[in-house]
Amino acid sequence: MAARVDHEERRTQIAEALLRIADTQGLQSASMRAVAAEAGVSLRLVQYYFTTKEALLLDALARLQSQLQGRMNAWIAAAGAPPTPRSVVTAILSCIVPTDAESSRIARTYNGYYTLVLNDPDVLEKHGAAQPAVLEGFLARQIRAAQQTGEVAADKDPELITAGLLAMVNGLGSSVLGGQRSGEDALAILRYYLDTTLFT
Amino acid sequence: MAARVDHEERRTQIAEALLRIADTQGLQSASMRAVAAEAGVSLRLVQYYFTTKEALLLDALARLQSQLQGRMNAWIAAAGAPPTPRSVVTAILSCIVPTDAESSRIARTYNGYYTLVLNDPDVLEKHGAAQPAVLEGFLARQIRAAQQTGEVAADKDPELITAGLLAMVNGLGSSVLGGQRSGEDALAILRYYLDTTLFT
DNA sequence: CATGTCGTGATACACATGTATCATGACAGT
DNA sequence: ACTGTCATGATACATGTGTATCACGACATG
Numbered sequence: 401m402a403a404r405v406d407h408e409e410r411r412t413q414i415a416e417a418l419l420r421i422a423d424t425q426g427l428q429s430a431s432m433r434a435v436a437a438e439a440g441v442s443l444r445l446v447q448y449y450f451t452t453k454e455a456l457l458l459d460a461l462a463r464l465q466s467q468l469q470g471r472m473n474a475w476i477a478a479a480g481a482p483p484t485p486r487s488v489v490t491a492i493l494s495c496i497v498p499t500d501a502e503s504s505r506i507a508r509t510y511n512g513y514y515t516l517v518l519n520d521p522d523v524l525e526k527h528g529a530a531q532p533a534v535l536e537g538f539l540a541r542q543i544r545a546a547q548q549t550g551e552v553a554a555d556k557d558p559e560l561i562t563a564g565l566l567a568m569v570n571g572l573g574s575s576v577l578g579g580q581r582s583g584e585d586a587l588a589i590l591r592y593y594l595d596t597t598l599f600t
Numbered sequence: 601m602a603a604r605v606d607h608e609e610r611r612t613q614i615a616e617a618l619l620r621i622a623d624t625q626g627l628q629s630a631s632m633r634a635v636a637a638e639a640g641v642s643l644r645l646v647q648y649y650f651t652t653k654e655a656l657l658l659d660a661l662a663r664l665q666s667q668l669q670g671r672m673n674a675w676i677a678a679a680g681a682p683p684t685p686r687s688v689v690t691a692i693l694s695c696i697v698p699t700d701a702e703s704s705r706i707a708r709t710y711n712g713y714y715t716l717v718l719n720d721p722d723v724l725e726k727h728g729a730a731q732p733a734v735l736e737g738f739l740a741r742q743i744r745a746a747q748q749t750g751e752v753a754a755d756k757d758p759e760l761i762t763a764g765l766l767a768m769v770n771g772l773g774s775s776v777l778g779g780q781r782s783g784e785d786a787l788a789i790l791r792y793y794l795d796t797t798l799f800t
Numbered sequence: 801c802a803t804g805t806c807g808t809g810a811t812a813c814a815c816a817t818g819t820a821t822c823a824t825g826a827c828a829g830t
Numbered sequence: 831a832c833t834g835t836c837a838t839g840a841t842a843c844a845t846g847t848g849t850a851t852c853a854c855g856a857c858a859t860g
Contacts, residue, residue: 426718429719432817442839448837511715514774519629532775560792567767568764569771570767570774575770581763585763589767590764592760592764604857605806631848633846642809647850
């Protein structure tokens with residue numbers, strides 16, 4: 401009944417089913433059985449390819465991160481060539497705000513994972529949690545570069561600026577997910593800060 | 601065995617047990633049984649005084665909100681008399697950042713409720729969800745007042761400014777809860793924005 | 801004194817969840 | 831052709847959850 405099968409393909413199929421559920425019903429609803437049904441396989445298979453639920457969650461998270469990375473690269477590229485520090489910073493921060501289906505999906509799902517971590521700090525700890533710090537460092541370097549080209553005033557503190565902006569983007573995303581604001585409104589707020597308080 | 605009892609007192613006792621659990625173990629861990637144990641009563645009593653779990657959650661949320669309100673008032677008062685728009689805005693935003701035990705508790709618990717709402721939009725809907733909008737309006741008025749006293753540049757948009765700041769405070773709070781930053785660092789970032797990009 | 805409502809306990813129910821077990825057909829290597 | 835590993839299914843198990851039911855003692859009111 402079952403020939404040798406491409407494990408990676410099956411794992412992808414199942415992990416993406418989880419991400420789909422996390423998008424439409426929330427990560428909390430992504431039970432093993434729900435994932436199995438969504439992927440069109442039996443519960444046993446989900447166990448077979450990912451032994452434990454934690455392993456499945458970690459694998460799906462890795463895929464989610466690479467999706468976000470891809471989106472960022474696409475937005476940087478779409479911001480025009482050659483990229484300037486200003487266009488790069490604007491693109492990265494803007495592409496996080498949930499304005500279209502993809503960014504909403506990513507934001508929703510990331511939020512679900514964040515909740516998981518908050519309620520069970522160690523479970524997902526083996527996953528490089530330094531991700532936000534990396535992004536923060538990268539943005540800070542862009543700001544520094546912008547200071548040298550005169551796009552940003554020299555007396556601004558790049559670390560504090562980027563930390564604040566990332567927190568703001570994060571908070572804006574939450575407000576959009578909570579339905580308090582539209583994605584466009586959130587983007588307008590971000591752009592306002594970038595254009596009036598950061599760049600000259 | 602049981603004389604007539606002060607219902608409000610018992611309800612307080614139970615609701616605060618829930619908030620205590622939400623603080624120490626996360627709102628997800630606040631099952632009816634856990635709340636009963638924490639409050640030192642039987643499961644039946646939790647049902648008796650709050651029929652359904654949803655009712656208990658709503659009641660506890662109302663108490664949490666009034667606690668935050670009290671904290672805001674205290675911080676405004678502590679900022680010095682007479683209050684200026686600048687001191688009021690700074691106090692309100694600062695007292696939300698999780699720097700001490702109380703603000704951490706409040707932030708953690710609010711975050712739990714926020715997650716609930718995201719995963720089940722209607723369940724808590726009957727609770728006036730307009731709370732954030734109210735705060736936003738209040739802060740925007742303070743900014744406007746600050747513009748007339750010259751504390752804030754006249755060309756700034758009060759609505760966009762306050763929306764961005766609230767989102768930032770929210771995001772900073774998340775980062776502190778997630779352990780990416782200390783409360784003091786978060787507060788420093790907020791103060792930096794207030795002092796260098798908002799107030800003259 | 802009788803009676804009914806109040807406060808409380810013990811326990812049952814129905815369901816969902818993650819994980820474990822057992823069985824079995826298919827294919828590969830010998 | 832035989833045998834063992836692979837892929838898969840069906841099902842069981844232990845646990846936790848919100849809610850419901852039944853019982854019973856205490857007190858207030860008539």
